[in-house]
Amino acid sequence: MAGIGFSLNRLFQKKGVLNLCRAYAYAGAVAIGPMVMGVCLLIGISFVSQVAGMPQNEREIMNCMLTYSLLVSLFVSSFFNMILTRYISDMLYEGKRERVMPSFFGALAIMLPICFVGYGIFLTFSGVPIVYRIVSMWFAMIMIVVWTQMNYLSALKDYRSIALGFASSMLTGFLLALVLAMIRRGTVLSLMFCVIFAYGIMGTWYLILMLGYFPHGKGSPFTYLRWFDKCRALAFTGVFVNLGLYGHLMIMYFGPLHRRIMGLFFAAPSYDIPSLTAFFSILITTISFVTSVEVRFYPEYRQYYSLFNDKGSISDIEAAEDRMVEVLSRELSYCGCRQIVSTVLFVVFGGFIMDILPLGMMDLGKGIFRTLCVGYGLYAIANALMLILLYFEDYTGSVAATGAFALVANSITIWQAARGDTAYYGWGFMAGAIVYFIIALLRLEWSTRRLPYLLLGRQSAASAQDSGPFTSLENILTRIDKRSKISDKMARPVLMDGSRKAVRPRRK
Structure with missing residues (x-):
């Protein structure tokens, strides 16, 4: 996150509530x-x-x-x-x-x-x-x-x-x-x-x-x-994340809630506004993930991998692996707990705030908002797990999790737009987020038990893919x-010293 970890380390090392608030403010400003x-x-x-x-x-x-x-x-x-x-x-x-x-x-x-x-x-x-x-x-x-x-x-x-x-x-x-x-x-x-x-x-x-x-x-x-x-699965991971995250919005533009604005431009305000508002419920997890990864997990991660490069002993590698996995498990648990609290607060108090703000949201919009709050909360936690998979270069696991997320979320949303009851709009995205979370969690559990193999056993296979x-x-x-470049170079006249200069157009 643009090198913010270096400043966060200095602030977290200082004692006091003020320095702690400054550290989270820095993380929030960048993240x-x-x-x-x-x-x-x-x-x-x-x-x-x-x-x-x-x-x-x-x-x-x-x-x-x-x-x-x-x-x-x-x-x-x-x-x-x-x-x-x-x-x-x-x-x-x-x-x-x-x-x-x-x-x-x-x-x-x-x-x-x-x-x-x-x-x-x-x-x-x-x-x-x-x-x-x-x-x-x-x-x-x-x-x-x-x-x-x-x-x-x-x-x-x-x-x-x-x-x-x-x-x-x-x-x-x-x-x-x-x-x-x-x-x-x-x-x-x-x-x-x-x-x-x-x-x-x-x-x-x-x-x-x-x-x-x-x-x-x-x-x-x-x-x-x-x-x-070399990393084909990595490219599809980015595509699937965006398809799952934004696909349900585009599908709703052509569902029962849509409105034709002009020509082929459609909108679904009854779905867009709750979705945008619910999306803010994951901001706390974004900040928490930055502070956890940059400040606490990454030093242990770097120490573990450096032991392989610096010819560390097997006992040192195993000890570093245990410390890294312990820190990772603890920080991801904290991250999930914070997201649960944030989701509950948004679900409980979000309806009251929407009544105050001039958003024009009806009961249908409030129901969609609560459903999407849960869905975005699960997505935030699952996305944190997927990013850790990328740290361990488990591209197969990341593309499987994100692909299932995009497939389930969009498939159910399409079915809902065609036949489903409007009262259950948003459940398609939430179902996709649940699948995303389960697959990412199981895959991360599988990966952390096989870290030496993932690090050493896959290197030759990855380096062998030099054609395609x-x-x-x-x-x-x-x-x-x-x-x-050669054509551009040849188009310039040669000077006495052998160099070339740009051609200037003649004046008529």
């Missing part, structure tokens, strides 16, 4: 700050649209454009994110920092065209004005850049600059929207531009941080594609990239 501030920006833009006097149908189409673009960017980047994270960590471990930045541009060179073609086909037949299609595509492509940058920022260990960039960009976008509303220029296009401008500032800020930390690029920008053949469709694709794209 959930970006998500909370992003949601606050979207809520703020919605509030500004009301202040500006925009008609309700225009506010709804703007919300649909933002939601659809966010979901598209998440799904496109989900197939690459975990592979890029693994590739970056491998390059840093091998001391090849110069190979990191080319992978960023190589990933964007593939993801952006995929988004442009796939989302472009939908927008072409969406039935909305062409200017709405342009800004929707623009926002989706900027978000792909930002989601991809998140994979690289954790290596910087400069969470202050990262948090400052996020806060300043979000605040700039909101203030710009507020100014436009005050001068009566608040329209769908102008407010969409404010959101795009905010995330554009953030992407530029993060790119400057990345270029300042990583050295000048060297090597092919498509080398990371080989990691898809993505490796062939990498070779093709690398040859194309080299040819384009």
Whole structure:
């Protein structure tokens, strides 16, 4: 989490309630700050649209454009994110920092065209004005850049600059929207531009941080594609998590609760609002997992693995393994207990808070909210277990757990949307979360009993997978990239000293 563990260690070592509160505040600012501030920006833009006097149908189409673009960017980047994270960590471990930045541009060179073609086909037949299609595509492509940058920022260990960039960009976008509303220029296009401008500032800020930390690029920008053949299950893990987490929302857009906003843009406010509100119940688990993993579990994990590299004795390895598993079990138990308390509080007091807030939620929405609170709570605990599986490189277990989660959650939700009673909406996601939790827990229990085998027995099998469709694709794209560089170089005239300069166009 952007190096926050180093600061947390110093704060947790100090005694006193104030230092403990500061430590959890730091963890919260980095772990959930970006998500909370992003949601606050979207809520703020919605509030500004009301202040500006925009008609309700225009506010709804703007919300649909933002939601659809966010979901598209998440799904496109989900197939690459975990592979890029693994590739970056491998390059840093091998001391090849110069190979990191080319992978960023190589990933964007593939993801952006995929988004442009796939989302472009939908927008072409969406039935909305062409200017709405342009800004929707623009926002989706900027978000792909930002989601991809998140994979690289954790290596910087400069969470202050990262948090400052996020806060300043979000605040700039909101203030710009507020100014436009005050001068009566608040329209769908102008407010969409404010959101795009905010995330554009953030992407530029993060790119400057990345270029300042990583050295000048060297090597092919498509080398990371080989990691898809080496860690294929890891790529599908990211896809399945997003399918399970957001798939039920998209299915409800075409169920009995849906409303046609414009063309192919649908919404289900009776399901969206309870889902977003219930999602906040897992924030405590996110903070708890960061403090547990970064501060307590990771030192034991690193010590255990270093004994294999440093030729530790068998007795030392077994003792380190026992300590690591004990710490892991204790911290995961604490994490689960905190989530149970958070879920109970949201279920008990959430209905009263919704009656106070102007959300317009009826009894159906409150029932969906309570069901999704339980579902998101189980998802949060299961996701923590899955992330520990990734620590132990149990990619088979992680893809099995996440795949079952996506399959069960979406299958039952589709059945409910087609035939189910509206009173039981949300149970599909909760059922998927239950399956996710059970499989992840059983697999983690199985893995912790076979750690030496997972560490040593699978190394040769993993290193042997050096060929596959993505490796062939990498070779093709690398040859194309080299040819384009040679053509660009040959197009420059040769000087007396043998160097080349850029060609400047003649004036007529």
